[in-house]
Amino acid sequence: MSDGIEIVEDLKIAVPDERIVPTLDPTKIVEVKATILGDDLKIFLRQETLVEIYEYSKTDVSHELGGVLIGTFHQWKGQIWIDIDGYIKAAHYVNTAASFKFTHDSFSAITREKERRFNDKPIVGWHHTHPGYGVFLSNYDRFIQDEFFDLPYHVALVVDPRANKFGFFQWKRGKIESCGFYFVRPKPQ
Ligand SMILES: [Zn+2]
Numbered sequence: 001m002s003d004g005i006e007i008v009e010d011l012k013i014a015v016p017d018e019r020i021v022p023t024l025d026p027t028k029i030v031e032v033k034a035t036i037l038g039d040d041l042k043i044f045l046r047q048e049t050l051v052e053i054y055e056y057s058k059t060d061v062s063h064e065l066g067g068v069l070i071g072t073f074h075q076w077k078g079q080i081w082i083d084i085d086g087y088i089k090a091a092h093y094v095n096t097a098a099s100f101k102f103t104h105d106s107f108s109a110i111t112r113e114k115e116r117r118f119n120d121k122p123i124v125g126w127h128h129t130h131p132g133y134g135v136f137l138s139n140y141d142r143f144i145q146d147e148f149f150d151l152p153y154h155v156a157l158v159v160d161p162r163a164n165k166f167g168f169f170q171w172k173r174g175k176i177e178s179c180g181f182y183f184v185r186p187k188p189q
Pocket of ligand 1: 128129130136137138141
């Protein structure tokens with residue numbers, strides 16, 4: 001299925017810039033969600049971005065939906081962290097009640113929208129739904145992660161819009177594993 005599909009931006013990956021992690025940043029308020037281990041990639045998400053993804057996920061609870069997470073990646077004292085601040089719904093996808101596939105056209109449209117709406121910020125992961133069958137990564141999902149989202153800061157977000165459950169997954173020692181994240185918002189002045 002992956003004939004000729006690649007995310008072209010992989011060719012211009014830069015070293016992440018040094019930036020204070022939001023948990024130590026006095027201008028930010030962060031809220032821990034689920035368990036975060038010391039050596040985890042730290043994932044920061046704005047609540048409004050999650051709401052946007054959730055609302056889209058609920059537009060079809062009989063078929064899987066998906067898209068990509070847009071953001072930036074940074075390092076702080078040797079540890080990489082990502083800031084997810086946008087979402088692009090995939091178009092031209094192929095889906096069923098229990099599968100979701102990006103196509104070459106999905107990625108072309110995502111690239112255009114990313115340039116237009118997000119000043120060409122990097123993709124930091126992907127999202128898809130599991131309507132009514134829980135939060136996990138199937139073998140096929142792991143294949144997608146491996147094929148298209150194989151950088152250390154590429155995460156997966158799975159939403160079950162029927163159960164109102166969701167969860168993140170990240171690379172750890174070459175495997176993709178479930179993980180926690182932080183909600184982040186600016187501290188009111
Ligand atoms: Zn899946």
